[in-house]
Amino acid sequence: MTTTRVVPVETLHRIVEIATRAPSVHNTQPWRWRGGSRTLELFADPTRQLAHTDPDGRNLLLSCGTALHHAQVAAGVLGWQSRVARHPDPDRPDLLACLDLSPGPPPATADETLAALERRCTDRRRFTAWPVPEERQAHLARIANHWGARAVALTDESERYIAERLVRRAHRLQWADPDARAEQAEWRDRGGEDGIPTDALPPGPDLVGGHRNRFQSAWDDRSAPDLEASDGLLVLFDTDDDPAAWLRAGEGLGAMWLSATTGGLALVPLSQVIEVPETRAAFRTEVLGSLAHPLLLVRVGWRSTARPAPVRTPRRPVSEVLELG
Template identity: 50%
Template sequence: MTGDGAAKTKVVPARILRDIVGHACMAPSVHNTQPWSWHASGNTLELFADTGRQLTVADTRGRNLVISCGAALHHAQVAARALGWEPTVTRLPDGDGSTLLARIRLTPATPPPDAAEALQAIRDRCTDRRRFTSWPVPEERLRHLAATADEWGAHVMVVQDLAEKLRTELLVGRALDRQATDEPLAEEQRQWVNHSARDGVPGVVIPANAPNDTHLRTRFGSGLLTEPERELEGADGLLVMRGASDDSPAWLRTGEGLSALWLRATREGLSVVPLSQVIEVDETRERLRAEVLHGMGTPHLLVRVGWQAISRGALPRTPRRPLDDVLSW
């Protein structure tokens, strides 16, 4: 066998497979449900949707579940490359509707020069819901983030026009109000706050006493995180992640794009907060499609981008399920 052939058939060590999946599981997920499971076999990793972890009230179709899995799929590809293995991904190999979302085949490769930074960005990324500073995010940066996601097959629109930004904020507020009066949904949400030591959203990362302002209200209500030095004005960047269709293949790409833009933002010192409520409520999703996207595609996720004050301390990490719970052999 030639040197090249020998390299191609090199077996991925189990510790590398564990390391790739460990990094993949640091991905963001709706309510930190971590709705995925992984199966390792030879040089292949398979990603499955764990529908037992689907939000049955807020996410009946599984949109947020698949977007979350797409983010984990992108994390896995970044980690694999950084660890010296080139991933070749087949998405939905058994078709739309199957819980098998992706199969990743790994072949040996030279890690990219920024491998260490790429892995560090995975460890540093988090959802920081504290108020952004009033320093605006330049349009060029937002376009760059959108292009980063587009490279992964996602489609991102920068909401730049002031009237459209205002309209989007109004729709976000309307969705929050709608969901606040939906008792089964509010109950499901409450259950995922301080859910367990391995999943859910800890109260210590939810800002306390969120005032009556859509910039500052989080879906999780008031938490334990105090913010003594609020800035008066916000200049948040808004991105709408959209697809040509509203189904698993398109959601998976949106999840990969979300992860790509979020890791890029993390490396650039920008903070990212996904806002899915405006998509979860039928009426506001439809209005966002018609009034902001002007019918160009269907919205999958709204993303807020801004700067966190440098003086602020790092947030505690949200928990993750143990690797042996999510990875089978």
């Protein structure tokens, strides 16, 4: 008779430490974890949901999905295989996933992957002028698809034009909404554990009305408001617009982000176009032909190696998000 080895507490701590470096909407970090002898459970934290711009919890679950992806990859490089049950209890919608951990050999690329997980962040400054080849964009989409999400690169000129127009429209609508402005202000300069430090926001052309414009993306890092011709555009989508689809999309986003990091690319979510009901509906009909629901638009480009490293956003200590059973 054989028994499964108990996962050391130090390993659970390390997995969660890496997982919580994942990006999240407004750097809200809306997750909680509970570790057992052989399991690690992921919960949504509704107290960190953005009630005005994310009333359905779409971005909240996308955020948790990126952390779920990072947790699985982190477990693998630390020598633990994970079998994941998503939404295992219909009576507990906040329980998003349960990872059943068992010993397994780490991948040959463990060191490279771990380094990429630790340095992952978004450069909020403009990308370089080098265009991203369509094949590189398609590769990122395939990475997301491999993780159960659905993604496609928008390379058709007319699709890009429509997407860019809708991004600008969503930006204007959110900037004109006092409740949306108040919500984003709540998550600025909150201290050393969450939210967005002003120093992490791009200066110069991103100034709006004398203040740094934070509506280029609602995720933990900001982008320039104008899309360049050299930027790649990808959309995460699904035939369903429900919590299961949102969690899958988050896992796919985490996978794309990690692949972009290892490949010298920068990735920035453009979430406003999905957050605003008007532009989300228009994107569905005008870009996706009413065949699927858009869940997140992402732009990708080459990061400059000549600039200093970007300012990173803070993270909450593991002791605040991990409960040991």
